[in-house]
Amino acid sequence: MSVGIRHDDLRRRNRAMVISAVRRAGQPSRTEIAATTGLSHSTISAISADLIQEGILTESKANEPTALKRGRPQIGLALNPEAAAVLTVVLSLNFLSVAVIDYAGQVIAEEQQRLDTLVMPRDELIGECMAIVRRRLQDPDLDVGSVARIAMGIQGITDSQARAMLWSPITPLTDIPFADMLETEFGIPATMENDCNMMAVALQWRDPDRYRDNFIAILLSHGIGMGLVLKGELFTGTHSSGGEFGHMIHRPGGALCRCGRRGCVEAYAGNYAIWRSAKKMSEDAEPVDVGDADMRALAVKARETDGPEREAYRRAGEALGFGLGSLFALIDPAPVAMVGVSAAAFDLIEPALREAIAQTAGGQHSKSISFDTEPNELPLIREGCAMRALTFVDQEIFAPGVQARASAGKNVA
Amino acid sequence: MSVGIRHDDLRRRNRAMVISAVRRAGQPSRTEIAATTGLSHSTISAISADLIQEGILTESKANEPTALKRGRPQIGLALNPEAAAVLTVVLSLNFLSVAVIDYAGQVIAEEQQRLDTLVMPRDELIGECMAIVRRRLQDPDLDVGSVARIAMGIQGITDSQARAMLWSPITPLTDIPFADMLETEFGIPATMENDCNMMAVALQWRDPDRYRDNFIAILLSHGIGMGLVLKGELFTGTHSSGGEFGHMIHRPGGALCRCGRRGCVEAYAGNYAIWRSAKKMSEDAEPVDVGDADMRALAVKARETDGPEREAYRRAGEALGFGLGSLFALIDPAPVAMVGVSAAAFDLIEPALREAIAQTAGGQHSKSISFDTEPNELPLIREGCAMRALTFVDQEIFAPGVQARASAGKNVA
DNA sequence: GGCTTTTTTTCGAGCCTCAAAAAAATAGTG
């Protein structure tokens, strides 16, 4: 079962601890690191000396004259941006974007591209993805050797090993092992991540106080997705990437869902469902893509007049509230972040949503549940991919992977 | 956030590892322990020498002539039964039971008692619990000082700190801080555990291969409860003990539930709900207690004729399947153990249950979901409490708690 | 310039784990 702690693991773990402390805190001094990690000053001193010597950390000379205090001034430690780089690929509906990020987390290059994901044949879709990555990697300003990891994010279901896209709403294609493809093509370790999970990862980094142990990120867009963090860790199932929140059954035999079943939450709360309902179309009407601009216009109209548009949002709220209620019945209430176009219309959704939650077992706490909204999911997804890739690198640089440590130490004389 | 590993933690953790390996394996040799923990033989040798010297482990002289092999025969290591003892208290409907268990996990004394939990006033209920514990602790055969922990299990909701019973179906009383009461009364560390969680813990010990990382224990009794294990650890929420599976809303505005709301899963699948439905009573009828014998008779009748009894079980299956489907939509399918009287009637429940699951998002895998049944919940709950208490002791004996180590070492000359 | 304060580094001690060798305990073999 769980394995004992070997003696050499100790240093490895404490190195990880120091790197992670620096990544979180920005420019902590050695003393601060000692305080947060609970390790002694001498240990921190020794480890950080190693890390600096290996080119992973740098002493930030930017000795900004902080509150002039007595005593020897603290020397901030920072991640060396040149220690490594990671590449993120985000594939979403009709849109492909790539970014190169340095070890300190700064975007150093990016490229975006429109493409018709819904109709592209398999080879072409894969080809475009590979091509855009290749262009970024061939950038003369970039030291290709420093790119240590690729994280690709996609809307849809990925396998639990983070290797392949199993199914996605943005394409009829299924089972594309993007991670393996990227690895064989570029020789760089890669993973295939679910978009909602990456949103959750990004939230954890953006606001660690609020999003710490248990929280939920819900994507309100064309489809409804969820990223679930339990006990501070992303919860991914044993089979696939994560919770099919959008496909919980709200009304058995109800409205037609994009997935082919009936009555799913998404069939009431997805963009197409709200649109369908607002336009008084049949619940059996085939789901269609609705642009973000159209959705925003719909929300405006719903706020203006109490017509079918407002009713559509109300029903969406009801469905979402139902799903959240079930979730809270199983797992305790936790902060919820609503992300995506419809999050901008959360004012229209919230009343019915809270009402629905209040009727469920978790409902006792329904008043105390707090919602954040973030209308733009793409930056979050990219941020999550970047952080995921960077933390992987953090763990490879100090890990037994000798080659990783060697390449990181390239700055050493 | 997470704290660094101090140097002395290493030994502590590896000691824990060894103790846990022995508890799991029964009578492993040092070589086996080395293999399962991944630590070197010398380390295991050193640690086990310590543990033996402190009276925590013993070399089992019962050198049962295993497969006669060449070479120096292995010496089995076992937990020293006298190293400590724990006490379990299980309070269920009209029934109170206490057991004293030695460090090796054997029951060395027990006592059971009927009492009218539903009508007892607060003082009396608490008094009876304290009295039965006191009687056991005053047993002249027992070295009171060796009792290192009390674990109390109860049907109902406990707080997430495992200190108090917040609400229980077995009594109208609420908010009884049993753990604190036991601690102040007897000076022994105590916890207040939820019955379904303890069932899950027990299953994990009974069949670790089957119930390892993710699984679900569902109590089908008067009420419906759930114990959820995720990533090998009991999942307990931030507020209360765990999932209110039984109170997920199956049919909004539907049958009257014991909790006062309508349409809960329990209002279709609890004993009283099945009874109500089988007897063609109104769905608004006040929930009543149904004895186990009556429930068994009901199941017999349902098997004999296709009447309202069979339909009642079918509807119970539907409600349970609905709840499980939602659960599987959020969290991947996992083995399910059905525990309690109605688990003995699972043959009547299963078809409708599977059908309901198949209609949900997690339903793809519905065929592969496996169910175990265990009609008797009490032994499981007691076993879970015992294991929980014992693992606490495991962690206190080696932990910095110097006094714990000292008292465990009482056998030393 | 000397003193105080705070941070960082250095150094020796104490543990812990590991690998290798030694010791122990038994089965097979003639």
Next chain:
DNA sequence: CACTATTTTTTTGAGGCTCGAAAAAAAGCC
């Protein structure tokens, strides 16, 4: 019964890691 082969357990020495205390470094203060 003596001897060898085999396997488990213990011992031993080496190497590393962390810690606490002391020293060194780097500022502000007077």
